[in-house]
Amino acid sequence: MPELPEVEQVRRGIEPILRGQRVVAVRLLRSDYLEPMGADARQIEGTYCVKTHRHGKRLFCEFSAGVTLRFHLGMSGRIYAAGSGEPLSPHTHFVIKLESGRELRMSDPRRFGGIALYSSVASAVAAEITGKVGVDALKLKPVDLTVWRSLKSSVKMRLLSQREVAGLGNIYIDEALWQAGIHPLTHVNRIAPAQLASLVGAVKKLLRRSISMGGTTLRDYRNVQRQPGRFAQMLQVYGRAGEPCRRCGCELKGIRVCARATVLCPQCQPKHKGRQS
Numbered sequence: 084m085p086e087l088p089e090v091e092q093v094r095r096g097i098e099p100i101l102r103g104q105r106v107v108a109v110r111l112l113r114s115d116y117l118e119p120m121g122a123d124a125r126q127i128e129g130t131y132c133v134k135t136h137r138h139g140k141r142l143f144c145e146f147s148a149g150v151t152l153r154f155h156l157g158m159s160g161r162i163y164a165a166g167s168g169e170p171l172s173p174h175t176h177f178v179i180k181l182e183s184g185r186e187l188r189m190s191d192p193r194r195f196g197g198i199a200l201y202s203s204v205a206s207a208v209a210a211e212i213t214g215k216v217g218v219d220a221l222k223l224k225p226v227d228l229t230v231w232r233s234l235k236s237s238v239k240m241r242l243l244s245q246r247e248v249a250g251l252g253n254i255y256i257d258e259a260l261w262q263a264g265i266h267p268l269t270h271v272n273r274i275a276p277a278q279l280a281s282l283v284g285a286v287k288k289l290l291r292r293s294i295s296m297g298g299t300t301l302r303d304y305r306n307v308q309r310q311p312g313r314f315a316q317m318l319q320v321y322g323r324a325g326e327p328c329r330r331c332g333c334e335l336k337g338i339r340v341c342a343r344a345t346v347l348c349p350q351c352q353p354k355h356k357g358r359q360s
């Protein structure tokens with residue numbers, strides 16, 4: 084499932100294709116792929132894209148009339164560029180045809196992703212971000228996690244929830260917790276300040292490196308030019324249960340947290356390390 088670095092790659096890919104371009108036509112091939120039901124995406128026809136923006140795993144495109152589209156890639160969503168004569172890839176649900184003759188298309192075989200239409204940037208932010216998800220993970224600071232001091236849930240569960248930090252999923256959470264030496268089941272109120280700081284540092288470093296390598300492709304993810312990312316080869320724990328830890332040589336262990344496959348090193352991430360005094 085695409086996480087922050089993959090969505091950021093998509094944003095960087097569509098920005099030069101979309102920005103300043105007038106929208107000639109919009110086609111919605113599956114009516115239930117656009118929210119709210121019955122919304123008319125043709126409202127953006129004749130307008131041009133002012134800018135693109137990303138928060139966590141959500142991608143926003145703002146058009147000159149103020150209308151804003153929010154894209155969510157879900158499990159298998161792809162936004163790709165194509166020439167107007169090119170045949171549609173299977174499961175293409177949405178097409179934006181631009182003045183340049185190019186098209187941006189979104190395909191999504193499993194349809195866990197989707198597009199939402201808002202009349203303004205403010206209404207998009209109010210519905211999608213405010214009170215729903217936390218700070219974008221690339222901007223995370225320890226102070227954003229102050230509420231953790233009074234919460235008892237496991238750190239992995241809390242990070243998956245997006246409530247304090249937006250953009251991390253199963254892959255980068257396991258990687259960041261391994262980097263910071265924190266067991267995924269550690270309760271957030273038991274993480275010592277120094278460990279919290281190292282988690283925050285690990286998250287941002289990991290995301291920046293992944294972005295610089297085009298993100299992680301395990302199966303479906305491709306960038307706008309339909310190329311896979313190269314960060315999968317850099318993963319230290321994700322998908323490596325049973326293999327040796329690259330830091331200490333100990334066998335990596337697979338457990339389940341919130342029904343998600345989770346990998347950790349029992350030696351580098353002991354369960355009670357970091358207990359707050």
Ligand SMILES: [Zn+2]
Pocket residue numbers: 328329330331332333348349350351352
């Ligand atoms: Zn280890």
